Every structure is written in C-alpha cells, then in structure tokens.
Amino acid sequence: MKLTTKLPAIFFLFGVMITGIVGSMILMGIETLQTVMLVALVLLCTLMAFALAQRIVESERHSPLNDDQKFLQDIQHHAIEFSATGIIVSDARQIKKPIIYVNQAFERLSGYAANDIIGSNIDMFHGDEFWLNASASVVSDDHGQPKFVINLLEDNTARKEAELELVRAQETRDELLRGMKLASNAGGICNWSLDINSGELRWDKAMFDLYGLSDSKPLTYEDWRSSVHPDDVEYAEKEVGNALEANTLFNAEFRIIHGFTGEVRWIKAAGDVHRNPNSEQYTLFGINLDITDERILQKKLEQESQTALQASEAKSRFLAIMSHEIRTPMNGVIGMIDLLRESELTQEQQRMTTTIRDSSFSLLDIINDVLDFSKIESGQMALEYRDTDLLNVIEKTLDLLRVSAQAKGVTLQIRHDFRIPALIKMDSIRIRQVLLNLVGNAIKFSHKPEREASVTVSTEYIEENTSLRISIADDGVGMTPEKISKLFKPFTQADNSTTRKFGGTGLGLSISKSFVEMMKGQIAVTSQPSLGSTFTITLPLNHSEFDDTLLRDYDFSDYTFVVMVKDSDIFEMCSHIISQCQPKRVIRKMPHSLDNHSRVIVVTLNEPMNIHDLTLKNIVLDAEQSDVSGSVTPQLYYLGSRPLNPSEMIVAAAVLCGFREPDSKTVEHTLLRHSSNNTEDYDIDKDNIVILCAEDQPTNRMVLERQLTSLGYRYEMTSNGVEALAAWKSGQYPIVLTDCHMPEMDGFELVAEIRRLEADKHHKTLMIAITANALVGEEENCEQAGMDDYIAKPVELEKLRSVLAANIRNHPMRTFASHENLPPRSSIPETNIEAELIDFEHLQNVIGTGDKKMIDAVLSIFWESLMSDLVLLENAISEKDTEQIGVLAHGIKGSAASSGALPLSVCFQEMEACKADVIKVNQLLASVKGMIAGIEEVLLQETNIKV
Template sequence: MQNSVISHQNSWLIYPLFATFVIIWFFVFPLKFPFDTDDIVIEGLYFFAALASFFLIRQLQIPILSIGWSLFTFGLLINLLDEFTSEPDIISTVIEGIITTAGLVIIAFGFYSVFTKIDKGENELHATNQQLRTEVVQRKQAKKDLRETSNILETMLDQLQDVVAIQKPDLTIVRYNQAGYELLNMSSENAIGKKCYELIGREKECENCQTNKALKSKTIEITERYLPELDKYIKATSNPILGDDGEVLFIVEQLQDITECKRVEEELTQAKKNAEGANRAKSEFIANMSHELRTPMNAIIGFNELLLETKLTEEQCHYVEIVQRSGKTLLHIIEDILDFSKIEAGKLELEVLDFDLLNLLEDFIDIMTLRAQNKGLELFYNVDPEVPSLLCGDPGRLLQVLTNLTGNAIKFTSMGEVAIHVSVESREYNTVLLHFSVRDTGIGVPEDKTELIFQKFTQADASDTRRFGGTGLGLAISKQLVEMMGGDIGMSSQVEKGSVFWFTLQFEKQVKPEHEEKVEQKNLLRKRSYDLNILLAEDDTSNRELVQVMLKKLGFNADTVVNGEEAIKLLETKQYDLVFMDVQMPEMDGLEATKIIRSPESRVISKDIPIVALTAHAMEGDKERFIEIGMDDYISKPVSLKELGEMLEKWNHIMLKGRETSQH
C-alpha cells in the first residue's frame, strides 16, 4: 500500500536524503549561517533549501513527511516574510514557532515511522529472500528429481521390447525408444524430426493411418496390420495426449511386433484344421466301419437266432450258441467303440424318458443271471424299499453302466458271488439321488492301479486282456456316462478278495405315469396281422433273406427290391401299408428314394406311407437325420426278431387308430 509501506522502488533514497538533511540543518547551516542572524539572505537560503527538500521528499510518496516538511517550510516562509515587514509581533512569532515546531515534530514522527517501516520492510525482504532461497533450493531439487525421473522413464522405455514413438500432430517424430531405433535400424539423429511414414520409405501417409484416427477421435485406437517394408505384423496402439484446451499435443504410439504370434496363430489354425480333418476322417471311418460291420453281423446274429428256434441236436445247439455269444460280444465291442467315439466328439446325447426302475432291474438281472450261472457264480440283487420305481431319465444309459460294471464283475470273478445293491442317498421334493453298487469276490485291483482303472484302453494288468478279453473301454465309457448324467463313480478293492464299484445318479420322479396297453396292442396285431402289405428295400442278399424270414415268423409277407428306384416303381403301381428301407443301396439310396416319395410331384399311390429305416448307420444323429429327410422311424442293424415285432406292433397300432379316426 502507498500510504503505509515504503516500496522497494523508492526506499533506497531514504538513507542518503536523511543523512543530507542532518548534515545541512544541524551542522552546515548552524556553523556557517547561525539561525538567529538577521541576514535576510541567509534566511532566504533556509527557506529555499527547505522548499527544495520538500519537493525532494514528495518524490518518496510518503504523505506524513510531505505534510511535516510543508509545515516546516511554511513556518520558514512566515519568518522570511517578517523580515520584509515591521518588527514581528509576539503573535506571528508564536504562530511561526508553532507551525515550525509542528512541522519538525511531524517530520520526526514521519522519519521514525519511515525507519520503523524500513526495518519491517527489511525483515520482510529478508524473509522473502529466505523464502526465495528455499524456493530456489526446492526448484533445484525438483529439477534434479525431474531429471532422475526422466532418466528412469527413459531407461524403462529403452528396456521395453515394444516400440514406443512420440509424435506431433503433423506426424513428426519427437522420440523413439531403443526398440524403435532397432526396428528401423537407424540412429536417433536420422529418425527424430522426420515423418513416421518417411522412416519406412513411404512418400505419403499410410492408408487408414492409425495416428490420424486417434487425432480425429481423440481416443485410443488399436489395430493390427502388416508392414511389407519391414516384413512384420504390427499391433499399434495410438494414445493422444490432450492439452488443457482439449487439443492434441502429442500422440504416443506403441508398436508391438506380433510376427511370431501370428506365425504361431497360423500354425495353430492349420493344426486345428488338420485335427478337425483327422477327426472328420476318423468319424467317417468309424461310421463306415460301423456300417460295414453291422451289415454282416445282422445276418450272422439274425440267422443264428432263427437257427436256435429250429430242431437241433444238443451238439449243434451248443455250437450255434457259441456263434451267437461271439456275435453279440463282437457287437458289444462295436457299440463300445462307437459310444467312445461319440463321447470324445461331444455328440453323445442323453434321453429323458419315463421308465420303471424295478422292471428295468428285473429284466437286467434275468440276463445277467444266465451269464453268472454259466460261470458257476451266484448273482444277488437288493433294492431298498424306499427306492421309487417310476422315474424319469435315460434308462438306456443307466442299463449300459450297470451292464458294464456287472459284466466286469462276472468276467473277473472265477468263484463266489456278485451282488447288486440299490439305495437312496438323498431325496428332494421331485428328485431322488440313487446309489448303485456292484460287489464281487473276484481278482481285485492293486492299489497302485485304481487311478488308472477308469482310463480308456486300460485294464489293471496287461495280461488281463489276454486272459479275459475286452477293449478296456467299458469303465472309461461308464465313467463318462455317469459324469454326463451329473453323478459320481468310484471303486474300492482288495487283491484276491474282490472289488466294489459304485455310482450315484439323480433322477426326477414321475408325476403321472402312463401305462401302455401292450396286451391290447398284441391282440390287435394278431387280429390285423395279414392286412399289412409290406415292402422291403434291401440290397444285401443275406440281410434281405433274414428280414423276410423274420417277417414270415411274425405272420407277415413282404415284397422285396434291391434299390430305391425299384421301390418307387412298385409304390407307383401297388398300395402298401409300410416300407422297410435300407439307407445305403446302389443306383438310388434310401434317402433319395424317400425324398422322391415325399415330393409333391411324386407319382406313388400313397405319399404319406410310413417308411422305417432299416440300416447299419447307427452313429449319433443318424436317426434324426433320416427322420428330417422324411422317414418315420428307425431300426439299426443287427435287427432282432423282438425289435422287428415291436416295430410292426407300433405301426399297426398307429394305422388302426388312424383308420378309426377317419371312420368317425
């Protein structure tokens, strides 16, 4: 403030001015020119010196000194004027003294105030200087810290394997890290100040320039591209640095060399394609092998089944039974391989059906009892009373697991017994968790082999394969089936004492069980059996003859053809009730024939005639594929007399219901 503080700009005048004032007024004038003299010239000098001092003091811009000095000068002026007038009276002398004294007092107070403020100003100046020194030290330390941080960042940037480039908005390079210079194979002198595209030998910006995109969007941009000039794949990340006004100051671009990653990715893609191709080839091979194996197996097992119903000697019957068992064993192996292939490919689908657990177990025990008795073993089974009978799930896969575990127990037990137990582990409102166990008194499994027993193609001992046979897939398939159905499976064993295999499965309880009138259906079948006109399309001579014989045993006659073309010709000239159609035939296969039969342009007598696929194609999805094309049902080879009879019962019943509905 001007009124209270002496600025640094004029404070340097105070000391010399005050010294001059003291010397002149208290030493020079009193010695040379005594103040009490009557010499008007001397008094005039006093006045003009005071007046000059007044103007000089005004330059200090200190009001109190200006006021005091003006009073003092005014008092001298009165004294000087008295010299030109008569003798001064006492009043003028008193006034002159008061004014002069007041001026001197004010001047003295003013100088005191000035010196006080000067001291305060000096203290403030000293404090300010000290603060400035501290700030200078702090700034020096900050600069040092900044240099150290900058050096650390520079070192970190140079240690990065990725290229880091800092560019101006006009694409001029400000800095690269060491990886950038190595990628470009040039020094910083040759890189800094040039446009980024110039460094890779181009005359203009790259198409779809990543940096320009970041400049426009003011956001991070990421892209991958191939740079033919460097023969490298680059992943570029452009990050704009914005100023306070929101404009882009710099672009920090990170370039990652992903050439090796791309190479590995391409190799993996190719490997995946090769694996998928190999998997397709494997699936096709298994499907073809399944078809080729099932076709002759159908004739072998089917004719053996028919042969067993003829009059045979005991010896002949024994031989035929051996052939039948061997055929079923081979069929079981084929089924295992197919199931395992489906599971590996993730194509095995579970069914959700209503079934009667107690009936299923009784039928299962009847079959297994014969196998156990053939080895002189006792087979026991126990179902706890609280186990519900009417369940919902996949009865076929449950039966498959039970068959695998019980079959193994019988196979690896030479004397003693096999016991099956079913109990409830837990239950909820509409679900039940069942515990199944199969105990035997067989050879057992060594402790160090228990972890391997559920692996594919594995048995406890390699010699077991030679002694007992088998593919080593049964337990592996059982484990995967149980896990697919949401259960657990395990075992415990002691060598030469036996084993216990167990598994748990959760089923829904049936709400309203449906009972089929099978007896009524059978009666209807016998009543209407000879009213069915059947056409059989089968190219294999043995299988064609087999199905004909089976149909005759069931009371039916059938016309036969060897391909789809012949089937269509007969259907155009004769009314049939049912067609058994092989899928794979020469000239025209069953699928193509079915499409033509269902076509609106078809000339067959009945376009909606039931067509049942009778085929060796038994892979997952085959049935659905055939039905989607237009077939109505499906039987896989080898076909048994029972299966064929059930299929005829089913369609005879459907047709009867249809006729009754149309009559009403």
C-alpha cells in the same frame, strides 16, 4: 493541538493567578468580607470554566474522529484475535519473558487454553510433532530497549505432507517409467504418438529399429503409411480412422516392409485417443509389437490343427465304414441264426446256434465300445436329459443280465431308496450303458464255481447336496490298490491275466467314467482281494416336473407284513422294501391269533400258503421262474425273485391292498404272453399290409425277406432307393423299410422324396430306417430326414417284430391292395425252355453255399419278387411310363443275375437300354414271359418250391 490537551495548563495558570490575587488582597489589607466575596467570585468563575471545559471534553469524546479510532482499535483486536496465524506476545522486560497474550488461533494450534498459558514461559510447550512456519519480532521503547516479543506461528503440516506426497509421487512415477521402459525393452514394445492436428509423428528408438527408418529427420503420418505393406494399407488406415472418428481404442494387426532389409514383418498395433481439455488438441498414443514369430507359429499350429482335424475326420469315416462293413455280415449271421433257431433243431444244434449268436453279440459289444470311445474322444457324444424312471432302468438292465448271471451262478439283488422321486431328469440311455458295463463286470468277476455269488445294485438319496448315489457291489475276486490305479484307462485292464481269463477290451470302465463325468458326476471304487469290489456313482439329482415318489399314493400303515422266507438274502431284500412302505409292522412268523379287523399280507417263497381266512393276502416269490408275475386271485399275487424287483413288490402289495388294479388278471395270461412267439403283434391285421423294403446288399435282403416271412408280413424287396420310389408310387405300400446307405438313391433321399410327394396327403407312409452305421448322429439324421423309427444292424428278429408292431399301432394304416390282386401264375403262357435258364453253379457262387434249402429259399424269393415286378412292368408298359419301365427292368435285371437267371437278366438289361422304344419293349416282354414260363418249369423240376 486539541483543546482538551490545553485545559490542564489553563486551569493551572488560572489557579496560580487567583491565588496571587487573593494573596495580594490579603497583604493589602482588604477587608475580609470583600476578600471572601472576591474568592467566591473567583471560585464561581472557576467552576463555570470547569463546567465549560467538561462540556468541551465530552463534545470531543463523541466527535467522529474518536469513533473512527475506536473502530480501528476494534478491527485490530479482532484481526489479531481471530487470525489463522497463532500469535504469542511475551514480556521482554522480565528475565523469564512470560507470556502476556495469546490469540485463539494459537489456542487451537497448541491445544492449550489462554488462561493456562498466560504467565508461563514459551519453553513449556511439548506434545505431538507437527510442521510450523514461525517468525518473531521485538517491540522496543523510545530508548531502544526490548519491551515485547511477538511470535507468529503458522501450521505448515498439510503443505509439508503435500510436498512429501508430491515427492513420493514423483519417485513412484520415475520407478514406473523405469519399469515401463524395462518392460518395453524386454517385451519388444515400441511407443509412438501422433498429433492429429499437425500430423506430426513421434517414435521412440525401438520404433525406428522396428520399421527400419532413420531418426535423423522428423516423421509424419506419410512416413508410417509408406512403410505398411501395400495389401494392408487400406485396412490399417481404416482402423486408425475408426478409432479417431469414434474416439475409441485402436487395435489392429498388419504387415510392414522393413526399411533397411525389405523383410515383411507382422505388427500388432494398439492405441488410444487423448484430448487435451485446455488446448483441444487430440493425440493418438500407442504401441507396436513385432508378432512375426507368433504369426509363423500360429500358421504352423493351424496347419497342424487342420492335419489333426483331417485325421480325426478320416478316423471317423474309417470307423463309420468299418461299422457298416462289420455290421453288414453280422446282420446276416445273427439274422440267419435267429431264423435257424426257429426251426426244428437237435439239442446239440441248439447249443451250437446259441454259441454262434452269443459270440456274434460279443463281437458287436466290442464294436460298440470302440465306437463309443471314439465318439467321446472326438467330443461328438451328446447327452439327452429327459424324465426317467431310474428304478425301471435298473430293473430292466438287470433283467437283460439275468440269464448271464444265472449261467454263472450269480444272484442279482436291488436295494432301492424310495425317497428318490419316481421320475428324475437324466440321460436314461447313458446311465443304462454305465449300469450294463459295471453290473456286467461284477457278474464276470464274481463267478466262482465252488459257491453262489451275488451282485447288489443299491441307490441312495443324499439330502445334504441333493444328489444321487448308485452302488454296484460284488463279492468276487476283488482288486489290489495297484490294480485299482489302472482302472478307467482305455484299452487297459487290471492286469494281463484278467484279459486272458475274462476277456474284454478294457474300454467299458473308461467309457463309463466318461459318461458319468459328462453327467457332472463322479465314479469311485473300493475293493479288497478275494472279498469283492464296490463301484460307486454319485450324480446330481435333477428333479423332474413331476417330483413324487412311488409310495406317495399308498398307505400301508394299517397292514402287517409277515415275511415267511427262510432264505436270509431274500428276507433281507423283502424287509428293506416293505419297511420303506411304513407298514404297521414287519414280522417273520405268523401271529397265533388274528382279529377280524387284522390286515395281513403274507410273503412266501415258491409255494402259496393255504389261505382259509379271506382277510389274508399272499405274495408268492418264485425263485425259479422270474417271468411269472401277476395277480391270480384277489388274495394271491406271484412275483419273480431273481432278481426281486422293488417296483413289482410295491405293485403287488398295492394290488392286494386294493390301492390299484392288477396289470393282468391271471398268471396263465402272463405265461401265455411270454411264451407266444407272436405276442407283440398278435393284434395286428397283416393281411392287407405290404411292406416295401429297400436293401442293396443281397445277403441282407435275403435275411430281411426271411424275417418278414417268419413274422407273417407281406413285402416287396428293392435294391436301392430309385427302385423303391418307383414301387412306392404304385400306392400299395403303407410301410417302407429302407437301408440308409445305398447306391443311386440312399434311404435319406428316398424318405425326403416320399415326404415331399405326400406333403398334402392326410395319411403318411410309415418310414423305418435300417442302417449299419452306429456312429454319432445317425439316429438324429434319420429323424431329421423324416424317418418314424430307426433300427441298427444287425437286425434281430424280435427287435424287428417289436419295432414294426409298435409303429403300426401308433400310425393309422390305410387299406391297400394285397398280393392277391396279382394275376395268377397259370395265366402266363407255357414255353419249353431248357434248364440253362437258371445257372445253379453261378447261384452257388453268389450265395456262397450249395445247401439245397438255401438255394430253394433264394429262388423262392426271386420267383415271388419276379411275379410282383412283372405286374408292375406290364402296367408301366401299358401307361407308356418309360421311366418306370427303366427302373423295373433295372431291378429285375439285378435280382435275376443274383439268382442265376442269367438269360433273363440279359433280356431285362436290353429292355432297360431301350425303355423309350415301346414297340421294342413289348417284343422283349413277350420273350420275358416265355423265359419266365421256362423258369417256372425248372423250379418245379429242380426244386421243392411251390410256384
């Protein structure tokens, strides 16, 4: 027992003892002084003892044992106060059991401060619900009576939410597993896994059924491998190995042999490699699908696709053949008609030839429509975007249709929006074809004998979405909504009466719609019966690198335009064009007075105004002769007004205002340029240009010969590429005009060989293709083969003229030996030969007519060709060029047979056969010359040919 606990008892006993002593002394009669001294002594001792006791107590208070107890008390206080568990202490000795202590954890948990809680009952708490883990203990006194109640409260919300989330996840997982199982069963999905380390294979029941194996024993990798078709084992194992090696997805299709039935089934397998991070165990999980039915269907579809492709190719070949076969005779028809129109004919004969020509081109239009539709349908049609002057395309298209429109009493008009750039990116060929179809239809359906109709082509720039709108409006018969619904369908017109009345295949609108949609645009139509129709094309506007408008360089702000035109339509068109030039003003009557600084341009119709004031300029619109166009004087400019081309109106105003030079100096020069038959090649020196022609079809050869003769060109004609190549090697032909499709050597092979032989030469031969094949890719084939240009049959005289002229101007021409270098015909010895040297009856059967002029023409061509070939043949014989001898003999043999010179043909056939025997060839040459002399005599006697 500590000293401090004994001190009270010690002092108590000491006090009792002192009191007793003092009391005894008093009773014994001790003197007061002595007593006082004794008491003082006792008190002094007591004080000393008390001081000693106090020092002892203080010493004990600061002893290490007391510091530890205080430290432990502090730890207990902090542990309770800062515990994460809420603690509430209630006084159990009172009836309401008030709270006497709460720690900070309970304050955070309940949201109450300690001062608000102390003294309150625990039943006061309410608010948000949350999960608690609660426990309570009672502290009793020594007699077992409750003194305090200690409640421990722990927030268990997070754990409860985690438990609930886990339950929900398990439920979701179970649902997913049930869904996966259902999906697997419904979709025939079979599940498997492969332990990479042990090779153990686990399958579900569906896998066993799929492979036809028993599930009575454990499976291994070898069990699967032995089930795979022997031809697919290597492939399947390779795919599995690649997936394992690269740790990627496994995906393969292979065949298996069913274990029970022996049936071959197609399997689609997929899998993924999983690595267990704890055990480093690799497992390949995957699925199998039975795709046998899909494979069978796929094979069937491939066969059907192949059949369809073959059918499409057969159709394309058929169309190519039909195109070639139809165009070949049409070439003869149109070519001969062009030549016939050049001769002296009566008015009735001119009318008939025009009808024949128009009918021929109508047939060609039908052929072209069918071919275009076929290209679009087969996906072979391709667009070629290039910088295009849209206004120029519209104007040239309407110029092509001008004659047709005038014949039907239809006026053509153009309303152009000059905000559209002068050049835009588009396929000019396809947009021209769309315009030809739509404007051609508008002309056809606007014709009414009782009145003059009009067709207007309008353009508009749409700024909102940077697009272009082209409208073709007519005031013709119009259509009902029912008829409109039938438009744009192939081989369909509005109704049967349309076909009977107006003709056509019904392909034009379908093709136009396809072209517009290929250009990412739309086509629409609005119409009312008897009021007319409007077709609207909307296209995205693809800007060119040169994004300027036609009016950018012209400033008309100081000019007044006086449009003195009574015709309201022409006045409206002029005003629409001029107003976009932003002039000073546009008026209809001449001002009464003009100052010296006035700048006035007067527009009149048909007749120029009497200009006395040199400041005035005059544009004359000629309603009758649209070909008249040009500047006559610095004050006068003529324009055609049917149709009135906006670009020409702008040019006319710019020329008169001095903004640009005139394109031609006088109207007379313009008229001369249009009236001359030789305008496009008048500047070409044709004397030393000999054109080498290769054409296998006799009629086409004859037509081509006559056309070239009409154009003033010299030529040599061959019937195939072999003959043409042999002739070309002579070095006197700067131009080769060749058919693309010929026997022995076609045009493509011919040009390829010529390009190869002249690869190192500075001058290249001008190669122009002529073909009747108008299917897709023909032009590209010609270009890739090395052709410089391309002409589709039928070859029109003017087309041939323009193509030759344009290419000759663009290609440097060498100087070549002309036909004047050939030996004169009089040098051939004369021999008396009977007229049977030429079988005229046979010739009539060949050309299909007994017409004397036609027979003379054929024989004339034959004679000229024979003379040319004879010179080449003699050169080949002198040089012992057996190959050239055979080629020339073959060519003359064919032309002689076609011309009725059958004995000569037989002679050259023999020469071709013995071309290597030079002695024999020379003997035959002597016979040939004798026959030729006899043929010359026959021609002089029986024909009008000058030989």
